[in-house]
Amino acid sequence: MKSKAARKLIPYFYTTPAMVVMFILVIYPIFFSIYISFTNMNMYHWKKYNLIGFDNYIRVLTSLDGEFYAVVLRTIIWTVINLVIQVSIAMGLALLLNIKELKFKGIMRTLLILPWAVPSYISALIWKGMFNHDFGIINILLSKLGLSKIPWLTSPVYGMAASIIANVWLAVPFMMIVCLGALQSIDHTYYEAADIDGATGFHKFFYITMPLIKPALVPAVILTSFVTFKQFDIIYLMTNGLGGKTDVVMTYAYNKAFTSSNYSLSSAFSVIIFFILLGLTILNMRLTKADKEV
Amino acid sequence: MKIKKTLALLLSLVMAAGLFSACGKSNKPTNAEKKDVTITVWHQYLPEVQKAIEDAYASFTQETGIKVQFVKQEELSKKLEVGSQSNELPDLVAGPNDWVGKYSIMGGIVSVDGLIDKKVTDGLMESTVKGFTYKGKLYGIPATFETVTLIYNKDLIKEAPKTTDELIAKAKELTKDGKYGFLIPPTDAYFNSAFFYGAKGGYLDADGNPILNKAENLEAAKILTELGKLYPKDLNHQLVSQLFKDGKAAMMINGPWELGGIKEKKINYGLAKIPALSFNKSDASPFMGVQGMMMTSAAKDKEAAAKVMEFFANEKVAKALAKTGGYMPANKKIYEDSEIKNNPDVVAFSEQAKVATAMPNVPEMGAMWDPISKALQEIVVLKEAPDKVFEKYQKAAEEAIKNMK
Amino acid sequence: MEKVIYKNSYAVKTGPKRRTRKFIKLSLAYCVLAAFIVAAILPIVWIFTTSINASNTLLTTSLDIIPEKMTLNHYKNILFGPNSNFFLWLKNSIIVAGATTGLSLMLGTTAAYAFSRFRFKGRKTLLNIFLLLNAFPNILAIVAYYKIITTLNLVNTLIGLVIVYTGGQLVFTIWNLKGYFDTLPYEIEEAALIDGASVLKIFTKIVLPLSRPAIAVTAMFSFMAGWNEYIFAMTFTTNKGIFTLPVGLWSLQNAGNYAQNWPLFAAGSLIVAVPVMIVFLLLQKSLISGLTLGSTK
Numbered sequence: 001m002k003s004k005a006a007r008k009l010i011p012y013f014y015t016t017p018a019m020v021v022m023f024i025l026v027i028y029p030i031f032f033s034i035y036i037s038f039t040n041m042n043m044y045h046w047k048k049y050n051l052i053g054f055d056n057y058i059r060v061l062t063s064l065d066g067e068f069y070a071v072v073l074r075t076i077i078w079t080v081i082n083l084v085i086q087v088s089i090a091m092g093l094a095l096l097l098n099i100k101e102l103k104f105k106g107i108m109r110t111l112l113i114l115p116w117a118v119p120s121y122i123s124a125l126i127w128k129g130m131f132n133h134d135f136g137i138i139n140i141l142l143s144k145l146g147l148s149k150i151p152w153l154t155s156p157v158y159g160m161a162a163s164i165i166a167n168v169w170l171a172v173p174f175m176m177i178v179c180l181g182a183l184q185s186i187d188h189t190y191y192e193a194a195d196i197d198g199a200t201g202f203h204k205f206f207y208i209t210m211p212l213i214k215p216a217l218v219p220a221v222i223l224t225s226f227v228t229f230k231q232f233d234i235i236y237l238m239t240n241g242l243g244g245k246t247d248v249v250m251t252y253a254y255n256k257a258f259t260s261s262n263y264s265l266s267s268a269f270s271v272i273i274f275f276i277l278l279g280l281t282i283l284n285m286r287l288t289k290a291d292k293e294v
Numbered sequence: 295m296k297i298k299k300t301l302a303l304l305l306s307l308v309m310a311a312g313l314f315s316a317c318g319k320s321n322k323p324t325n326a327e328k329k330d331v332t333i334t335v336w337h338q339y340l341p342e343v344q345k346a347i348e349d350a351y352a353s354f355t356q357e358t359g360i361k362v363q364f365v366k367q368e369e370l371s372k373k374l375e376v377g378s379q380s381n382e383l384p385d386l387v388a389g390p391n392d393w394v395g396k397y398s399i400m401g402g403i404v405s406v407d408g409l410i411d412k413k414v415t416d417g418l419m420e421s422t423v424k425g426f427t428y429k430g431k432l433y434g435i436p437a438t439f440e441t442v443t444l445i446y447n448k449d450l451i452k453e454a455p456k457t458t459d460e461l462i463a464k465a466k467e468l469t470k471d472g473k474y475g476f477l478i479p480p481t482d483a484y485f486n487s488a489f490f491y492g493a494k495g496g497y498l499d500a501d502g503n504p505i506l507n508k509a510e511n512l513e514a515a516k517i518l519t520e521l522g523k524l525y526p527k528d529l530n531h532q533l534v535s536q537l538f539k540d541g542k543a544a545m546m547i548n549g550p551w552e553l554g555g556i557k558e559k560k561i562n563y564g565l566a567k568i569p570a571l572s573f574n575k576s577d578a579s580p581f582m583g584v585q586g587m588m589m590t591s592a593a594k595d596k597e598a599a600a601k602v603m604e605f606f607a608n609e610k611v612a613k614a615l616a617k618t619g620g621y622m623p624a625n626k627k628i629y630e631d632s633e634i635k636n637n638p639d640v641v642a643f644s645e646q647a648k649v650a651t652a653m654p655n656v657p658e659m660g661a662m663w664d665p666i667s668k669a670l671q672e673i674v675v676l677k678e679a680p681d682k683v684f685e686k687y688q689k690a691a692e693e694a695i696k697n698m699k
Numbered sequence: 700m701e702k703v704i705y706k707n708s709y710a711v712k713t714g715p716k717r718r719t720r721k722f723i724k725l726s727l728a729y730c731v732l733a734a735f736i737v738a739a740i741l742p743i744v745w746i747f748t749t750s751i752n753a754s755n756t757l758l759t760t761s762l763d764i765i766p767e768k769m770t771l772n773h774y775k776n777i778l779f780g781p782n783s784n785f786f787l788w789l790k791n792s793i794i795v796a797g798a799t800t801g802l803s804l805m806l807g808t809t810a811a812y813a814f815s816r817f818r819f820k821g822r823k824t825l826l827n828i829f830l831l832l833n834a835f836p837n838i839l840a841i842v843a844y845y846k847i848i849t850t851l852n853l854v855n856t857l858i859g860l861v862i863v864y865t866g867g868q869l870v871f872t873i874w875n876l877k878g879y880f881d882t883l884p885y886e887i888e889e890a891a892l893i894d895g896a897s898v899l900k901i902f903t904k905i906v907l908p909l910s911r912p913a914i915a916v917t918a919m920f921s922f923m924a925g926w927n928e929y930i931f932a933m934t935f936t937t938n939k940g941i942f943t944l945p946v947g948l949w950s951l952q953n954a955g956n957y958a959q960n961w962p963l964f965a966a967g968s969l970i971v972a973v974p975v976m977i978v979f980l981l982l983q984k985s986l987i988s989g990l991t992l993g994s995t996k
Contacts, residue, residue, distance in 0.1 A: 010898055011817035015825075018810035018869060022829070025866025029843035030835050036843075043657060044699055046378065046400040059697060093735060096728045101721070110983050111736045114743055117975035119927040119945070122968045126742050133527030137745065153528045154675055169742070181990045185882070216991065219874055222830060230836050240481075244668055250836060260661045260698045261375055261400070263842055270839040277834035336937070341782030341951070368950050369933040376845045376934060382854050384937075532961070 030274070037267035042260075049264070056268035067244070068252070072276060075248040078160070079228045083221065085168050090175035095205075097176075098183045109180070113173035120170055124237035127166035128153070131238070153238065156245035163246065167234050171224060178220040182213035222281060229277055249273050331598045332361040334384035335587065338370050339619065346614035354605045360598050374590075378402030383592035385599045388606070391425035391584040394433045395657040403588045405431040409600035418607055422624040425584035425652050434588035435603040437611060438621035441582040442485055442549045443646040444566045445556070450544035451475075454566035458489075458578075461545075461569045462520045468544045469524040476545045477534045480522055480674040483666035484653075485547055488580035489514040491651045492571045497666055502658035504691035506669060507684045513573050515673050515680035522674035547580070550620040550643055565642035567649070582650035584624065616640060622647065661694035743972075750774070750965035773966035777951065787940070788947035795857050795932075795943055796925030799864040803921045804914065806865070807872030812902055814873065815880035816888070826877070829870045837867070841934060848935060855938045863931055868921045875920075878991035879913030880906060912989030915982050923975055944971055 037056050041049035060068055096102070097109055115123070130136045131152035139149040152162040190208050199207070232250040239246045247255070253273065257266035339347065344364050351362050367373055370389060377383045378400055387393075387403070397403045410432065415423050422436035446454050450468060455461040465475030479485050483497065490496050495510035505511075526533070535552055537543040539559045547568060556563050568578035587606045593599045605611060609631075612623035616634060622643050628634050629644070653659070669687040672678045753768035778785050813819070814826055837844070844863055853859035887909075888901050896904070907914070929945035936942060942950070948967035951960075979986070 008819070011813040011819040011822075014809040014813035014817075018806040018873065021806055021862075021866055022832075022869055024847060025844075025863065026832050026835075026869070028847065029837060029840045030832070032843040032846065033835075033840045040699075042698060043396060043400045063693065089735075093732070096732055099725070099728055101725055102728060106983055108732055108736060109987075110980055112732075112739050113979055113986075114976055115739050117923075117972045117979060118743065118746075118968065119929070119971065121929070122746075122972075123742070125964075126746055130742060130745065131528075132533065135526075135533065136528075137741075151527055169738070173739075177986055177990050180987045184987060185991075216878070219830060219878075223833060223871065226834050229834075230838075232838065240667075250838075253836075253839060255664045256694070256697065258839060259664065260694065261396070262698055265697055266839050270836045274835045278831055281831060281834065345782075365937065365939055366950055367937055368946055372841075372934050373937060376842055377937075379842065379845065380849045380854075382849065382937075 033267040033270050036264050037271050039264050041264040041267075042262040046261075052264075056265050057272070059265060060268050060272055063256070071247050071249055071252045074246075075229055076280070078164070078231075078248055079225055082164055082167055082171070082228045083225055085164065086171050086175050086224065087179075087217070087221065089168065090172050090179050093172070093176050094179035094183055095209075097180060113177060115170050116173035118170070120233045121237065123166060123170045124233045127162070127169070127234075128238045131162045131166075159239040159246045163235050163238055166238060167228065167231060170234075171228070175220065175224065178217060179213065182216035183209070185216070186212050222285075225281070226277060230273070249276075331359070331595055332363055333386060333593075333595070333599050333602045334363045334365060335386045335388055335602070336365055336367045336370055336373070336384045337388035338367060339388070341366065343615065343619040346618040347611060350608075350610040350614040351605065353610065354602070354608075358598075358601060360601060362602050374402045375400065378591060381592050383590040385593040385595070386587050386589055386602060388437070388585065388587045390653070391434065391436070391586065391655050392653050392659055393588065394426055394428045394655040396660055397588070398428055398431075398433055399657055401591055403433055404591050404593070405433055406435075406589050406600055406603065407431050409589075409596055410435065410604060414604045414607055417626055418624045419626055421582070421647075421650075421652050422584045422586070425582075425655060426586055426588075428655055434586040435607050436584045436586040436624040437606045438586075438615050438619075438623055439582050439584045439647055440549055440551075440622060441643060441647050441650045442488070442547050442568075442580045443643055444545060444568045445538065445548050445552065446545040446564050446566065447538065447541060447543065448562040448564050449541070454545070454564065455569045457572045458517050458569050459572040462517070465521060465524050465545070472542065474526065474537060474543045475524060476521055477525060477529065477537060477543045478521070478547045479531045479534055480518075480525055480529055481667045481670040482531065483663050483670065484581050484583075486514075486518060486670060487651065488547065488568045488578040489517055489571065491580070492568075492576055492578035493574065494576065496651075497662050498654050498656070498659060502654070502656040502695070504658075504662065504665075504688055504695065506666070506691060507688040511684055512680050513571070515684075517571070518670070518674050519677065519680070522677075525674075550622065550639070553620050553639055565639060567642075567646050577649040579649055579651045580646065581653045582647050583653045585621070586624070657698065658695050661698055662691055665691040665694060746965045746968055746972075750962055750969055752962050770962075773962045774970075776963065777948065777966055777970060780951075783951060784939075784942070784947060788942050788944045791857060791941055792926060792944040795860050795864070796922045798857070798861040799868065799925035800918045800921040802861060802865045803868045803872045804918055807869060807876055807917065808907065808910075808914070809902075811873045811876035811880055812906060814877045816885075826874070829873060833870055838930060841931070844931065845935065855936060855941065857941050859935060860928075860932060860943070861925070863935075864921075864925045864928060868924050871920060872917050875917050875989075875991060876910065876913055879910050879989065882991060883909055912985035913991060914989070915985040916989035919978055919982055919986075922978070926975065927971065 036049075038051050038053060039045075039049045040052045040055070093112060097105055097112075118126075130138050133139055133149060133151055133153070136152070138152070143149055150158055152158045186209065190212075191204060194204050194208060229248075230250050231248060232254065235246060235248055236251045236254065240251075244252075249269075250273070253266055253269035257263075257269055337344065344366055348362075348364055351364075355361055365384070370387065371393065374383070374387060374389075374393070374397055378397070383402065394403070398405070414435070415432070418436055419439070422439050423432070425439075426432060426434035426436055444454055450473070451464065455464050461476060468475030487497070490511055493510045493514040495508045495512075495514055496505055499505050526537075534543070534546050535548065535555065538546045538548070538552075539555055539561060541559075541561060553563075568580060570577050587603045589596065589599055589603065607625055609625055609628055612625040612628045613631070613634075615621040616623050616628065616637075620639070622640060623629075623634075629640075634640055665687040668690070669683050672683045673680050748766055750773055751769050751771060752766040753770040753772075777783055814822060848854055848859045848863070851859070851862070853862065883906065887905055891901050891905060892898075927945065929943075929949065932943045932946045933949070936946060948964075948971065951963060951967070
């Protein structure tokens with residue numbers, strides 16, 4: 001029907017509209033930000049700005065005793081802890097919901113994903129209220145159980161813990177659904193074969209389930225790790241950085257540059273955050289060979 | 295090809311939308327015909343306050359033919375910022391005076407020197423006019439001012455303390471059985487300003503340099519640390535106001551925006567000046583913010599816009615704002631009005647305003663809020679040594695200001 | 700049928716001991732799930748409690764779900780109050796979220812189909828680059844987006860928002876749909892191709908209908924993106940007539956100072972969240988089979 005050459009063009013024809021939109025709305029803002037990060041676009045040069053070289057980058061990287069590095073390190077720890085907890089809980093729930101004999105699956109599943117329907121800024125404010133020392137429901141429950149109250153929002157360690165709990169709460173549903181989808185796509189014959197061989201549940205999970213669902217989880221984990229690394233609402237609204245002690249890169253950049261309308265400095269921040277995240281992800285993909293599985 | 299057709303349709307939709315948005319912009323005819331001018335004002339008042347303002351402007355439109363359109367905007371400050379890049383702005387904005395320095399530098403608002411009748415500004419409290427004056431030029435017309443003062447529950451404490459020593463003693467005495475003697479959002483730079491400026495320390499000097507490490511601030515820190523020992527943990531604006539409204543707090547420092555809720559809960563409240571500082575016998579001096587109208591760089595018919603601004607300080611508008619929003623008008627004449635004169639709330643807030651410190655309108659203030667609130671967090675909440683904390687955040691503030699440029 | 704027989708025979712063979720173990724295992728599963736369900740819905744129950752509380756508060760020392768003084772006034776004020784323009788905001792939100800869904804599906808399905816079915820130069824690289832571009836913190840680039848919107852002359856239009864949201868959703872859309880397309884057996888399409896059907900025909904008549912679950916889920920995601928977003932909506936819309944629901948609800952209770960009406964806020968939050976919850980309920984079957992970010996084939 002069609003010539004070979006024309007057939008070769010079909011994929012490009014199908015991808016072009018999406019590419020154009022991607023180019024305008026995803027790639028252009030990145031290049032624009034890179035450009036702006038080399039200018040002096042701040043409130044004193046708001047309408048007319050010019051190139052000034054690496055000034056903004058030097059500022060970010062040499063600020064007050066190198067506090068930026070501490071913030072980056074904290075953000076990495078925050079992201080790793082969050083992901084480990086999220087994936088374990090999500091996987092655990094998915095495995096439970098996947099038990100054949102279980103009843104009321106549909107209703108339980110729906111109830112478990114409800115947090116997803118709440119916009120994140122609303123979740124942050126709600127959890128802030130719930131973690132309040134004397135009037136939050138969590139400490140009230142703790143003291144009813146005879147435990148002592150926890151200073152959730154005043155101590156940096158607990159502040160971080162509270163933020164992690166809130167973040168896990170709103171992120172688990174997505175991960176759980178991804179896990180469930182992946183679990184259900186596994187062919188049952190694998191397990192039946194393993195049963196005959198007398199494999200334990202433990203063995204089945206690590207030798208059948210994990211390898212088979214890994215490819216499905218990798219993109220979800222990558223997307224979630226980006227969202228977590230760039231998390232702003234939860235930490236800002238719940239702890240407001242607690243004197244800088246719970247700052248992650250986004251809240252730090254927001255306070256350092258965005259509030260004072262120094263757009264070139266905040267662009268430098270976003271470019272640096274972008275490349276840190278890219279570097280970490282590519283490194284991680286290489287190490288775990290996840291990129292081969294796409 | 296379906297896709298091509300859809301794309302074409304989409305493109306035409308996009309273009310149509312462009313046309314619509316072009317028509318949607320306020321029409322700005324030449325000066326010759328005043329009849330058809332519509333001046334657009336962006337503001338952030340609550341809907342019911344907006345309505346009162348609009349009603350007050352009805353007579354203005356009748357007299358001058360200038361139509362005024364008030365539009366409530368969320369994130370108004372951010373919109374001014376991005377809008378001034380491409381001049382997508384209304385004619386006027388109503389907002390606080392600490393925008394003056396920042397947005398005049400950014401080119402979002404312009405000076406109204408020579409456009410405003412001197413009689414109008416003469417009829418306003420001097421300090422409020424000063425709030426809108428930056429580098430010797432007038433940038434806005436003040437309508438109201440607001441400050442925080444001591445609000446107390448008469449059922450829990452008969453008389454308000456006069457000095458900080460009394461305040462601390464009373465606060466200690468009344469903090470028991472789930473009730474609190476005195477509350478203030480501990481990390482809020484605006485609410486806590488009374489003690490820093492009363493101690494003759496402060497946040498910024500007149501040239502916009504941070505002065506957090508000024509020795510006097512340590513005295514303010516002492517008072518706040520003492521009071522801070524009595525606060526519940528995780529105290530914030532919301533909790534302060536709620537505890538007071540639930541009758542669980544004897545005293546708090548707060549602003550006129552709280553009165554509506556307090557009355558609703560039928561709390562027997564009183565207002566008093568924030569206690570004077572015992573160590574230097576001077577009045578506590580909280581920040582006073584001024585709200586007013588400013589002209590943007592996009593205003594085409596400046597004369598008409600200036601008229602709208604002038605009327606914003608008019609008695610009719612002032613009364614509307616005082617009645618519906620509990621705002622303190624900047625118009626001096628209003629205080630001769632019996633209705634206002636006999637309103638103890640307005641009188642009390644204006645008494646406090648007499649000893650208040652005008653909120654700096656220099657852009658440097660914008661970079662100060664974060665370091666100050668972090669310093670307060672470490673001193674009042676985490677109980678760290680004030681001298682070290684102030685030194686640390688003095689440096690942080692200096693860097694933040696350097697980072698603005 | 701075979702499997703069932705196998706299972707049953709297995710159960711018979713294992714006897715009562717195994718059955719009790721199974722029973723214990725099941726009860727444990729129920730307990731764990733119940734605990735997590737409580738954790739998941741507790742905050743939402745609590746928003747509800749706040750929203751019907753007659754006093755303005757987000758905090759309480761009581762554990763009652765129904766507060767002492769109950770009122771439905773906050774809902775009434777939002778829906779029919781004199782300052783509220785609820786139905787206009789709702790309409791705008793539906794338009795924005797709906798158009799975002801339509802546009803991202805249109806762009807996403809075609810691109811995902813190409814990525815799934817054709818082997819062309821740069822396919823893998825492009826897909827990976829798309830994913831990695833999500834690492835950019837676009838909130839800090841708000842001025843760049845504003846530039847795009849002004850250049851396209853779309854300031855203060857719903858289309859401006861739709862375009863920004865579509866851009867944000869596209870990567871997920873392409874990845875998820877591509878993942879699902881990968882799981883569809885190619886044999887049907889091959890047969891159709893031999894029969895002389897065009898690629899477009901195969902795509903619209905075979906692939907799309909077979910992908911209903913994935914399309915439903917992807918659509919839901921795009922819809923949620925447009926439905927919940929507030930930062931861009933607050934900054935880019937200055938015309939009252941095009942406020943979306945989050946912006947409108949926020950404007951009802953925010954006076955730019957410290958006083959905030961929490962019950963009103965809570966009621967508004969629920970009004971925003973409940974439609975999404977209903978969609979969850981309706982789509983819960985497709986939700987699982989249709990979320991296939993990475994293919995397992």
